[in-house]
Amino acid sequence: MSTDAPQIGSTMLAERFYAATREVKLEQIPVPEPGPGEVLIKVAYCGICHSDLSLIDGNFPSRVPVITQGHEVAGTVAKLGLGVNQWQVGDRVIPSAGRACLKCRNCLRGNFAACLNLNLMAFAFDGGWAEYVVAGAIGCTRIPDNVPMEQAALLADAVSTPFAAVVRTAQVHLGNAVGIWGVGGVGTHLVQLTKLAGGVPIIAVDINDVALERALRLGADYAFRSDDPDLLGKIAEATGGRMLDVAFDAVGITATARQAVASLDSNGQVITVGMSAQSIDAGSFMEFSLLRKQVKGHLGYQVQDIGILAELLSRGRLDLTESISEIVPLSEIHRGIEMLEKKTNNPIRILVKP
Ligand SMILES: [Zn+2]
Ligand SMILES: [Zn+2]
Known part of the structure; x- marks a missing residue:
C-alpha cells in the first residue's frame, strides 16, 4: 500500500523519561532520522505496559539517562533508511520491540531470536510515546488491511x-x-x-x-x-x-x-x-x-508470533475489541500512566494516540 507521503516536520512531541529524577516530561524534540536498514514510523497508537511503569518506579534499571518510553507500537512507514527496499512509505506495520545485540554467544551462532542481551525499545533506544519512532526494517510485521490500528498495537506485547x-x-x-x-x-x-x-x-x-x-x-x-x-x-x-x-x-x-x-x-x-x-x-x-x-x-515472544496473531485477527478468529480500555492523547500521557497504576476501571490495555 502506498499513499501520498505526508510532510514530516523537523520536531515532534515526545514523552521523555529522565532516569536521575524519575520525571516524565512532554517535550518537542527533533524527528529522528532512520539509519541504514531502518524505517521511520509515524505512530498511530502505542500501548502503556506495566513494564513502562516499572522503569518509572525504578523496579527496572535504567540503561540510558533519558529515553522516550512505549514499546507497543502500530503505525505507518513514513521514511526509509538507506538500503531499505522491503517496505514503502504508507505501509502499515508493527515494529519489533527487540533488537538482537549481535555480540552474545547466541547471536554469534546466528541464533538471533535467542539473543541473551536484546536491546529493547523504550529501554535501550527511543520508543513510541512520540509522533515518530525509528525501528529496524527487518522485524516489522505488516498489518492486514482489515485489522484496525488500535488492535494491531496490542499485538506488540500485550497479546x-x-x-x-x-x-x-x-x-x-x-x-x-x-x-x-x-x-x-x-x-x-x-x-x-x-x-x-x-x-x-x-x-x-x-x-x-x-x-x-x-x-x-x-x-x-x-x-x-x-x-x-x-x-x-x-x-x-x-x-x-x-x-x-x-x-x-x-x-x-x-x-x-x-x-x-x-x-x-x-x-x-x-x-x-x-x-x-x-x-x-x-x-x-x-x-x-x-x-x-x-x-x-515465561518471558516475551518471537517476532513471527505477531504475524500469526495478525492473521488470526484478520480472519476473524480472535476479537480484541474489548481489550482497548481507553485511548488517551499523547498530551495526556500522565493521565494514562496514572490510570494503569491505579487500575482505573480494570483496564486491559490503555493506548496512547500521538
Ligand atoms: Zn509491554
Ligand atoms: Zn545477542
Whole structure:
C-alpha cells in the first residue's frame, strides 16, 4: 500500500523519561532520522505496559539517562533508511520491540531470536510515546488491511507474550484443563488464546469480580475467587477430579503460585507469566516428585508470533475489541500512566494516540 507521503516536520512531541529524577516530561524534540536498514514510523497508537511503569518506579534499571518510553507500537512507514527496499512509505506495520545485540554467544551462532542481551525499545533506544519512532526494517510485521490500528498495537506485547506462553512455553493443546490466575491485561488474553488452542475446561481465578465476569464473557468456563476457601474443591469438581494440566500464574506472587501448583494433575505444569520479587515456594519435594509437577518461567515472544496473531485477527478468529480500555492523547500521557497504576476501571490495555 502506498499513499501520498505526508510532510514530516523537523520536531515532534515526545514523552521523555529522565532516569536521575524519575520525571516524565512532554517535550518537542527533533524527528529522528532512520539509519541504514531502518524505517521511520509515524505512530498511530502505542500501548502503556506495566513494564513502562516499572522503569518509572525504578523496579527496572535504567540503561540510558533519558529515553522516550512505549514499546507497543502500530503505525505507518513514513521514511526509509538507506538500503531499505522491503517496505514503502504508507505501509502499515508493527515494529519489533527487540533488537538482537549481535555480540552474545547466541547471536554469534546466528541464533538471533535467542539473543541473551536484546536491546529493547523504550529501554535501550527511543520508543513510541512520540509522533515518530525509528525501528529496524527487518522485524516489522505488516498489518492486514482489515485489522484496525488500535488492535494491531496490542499485538506488540500485550497479546504476543500470552500467545507465546500458551503456544510455546506451555504448549496447550486440545483437551487440556487450564487454570489462569489473574485475569487482568495478560490473563484476559491467556483466556482467549487458551480457548483458541483448545483448552477445556478453562478456569479463571481472581479476587476481582469484575475481571472474573469479563473472563467468563471472553471464554472461561468457570470463574472462581482466589480467596474462596474451597477453591481446590471447586477446581476438582469442574475438572471431574482430574485437576489442571496447565496453570498460568499471571499474578506472580507466592500465594498464587502455591495455589496453581496445588491445583495440578500429575505431570501438570505451572507457567509463571507475572513477575514480582517474591519467592515461588511451590510445595514439597514429595509433592513434586511423586506427581511429576513442573514450574516453568515465561518471558516475551518471537517476532513471527505477531504475524500469526495478525492473521488470526484478520480472519476473524480472535476479537480484541474489548481489550482497548481507553485511548488517551499523547498530551495526556500522565493521565494514562496514572490510570494503569491505579487500575482505573480494570483496564486491559490503555493506548496512547500521538
Ligand atoms: Zn509491554
Ligand atoms: Zn545477542
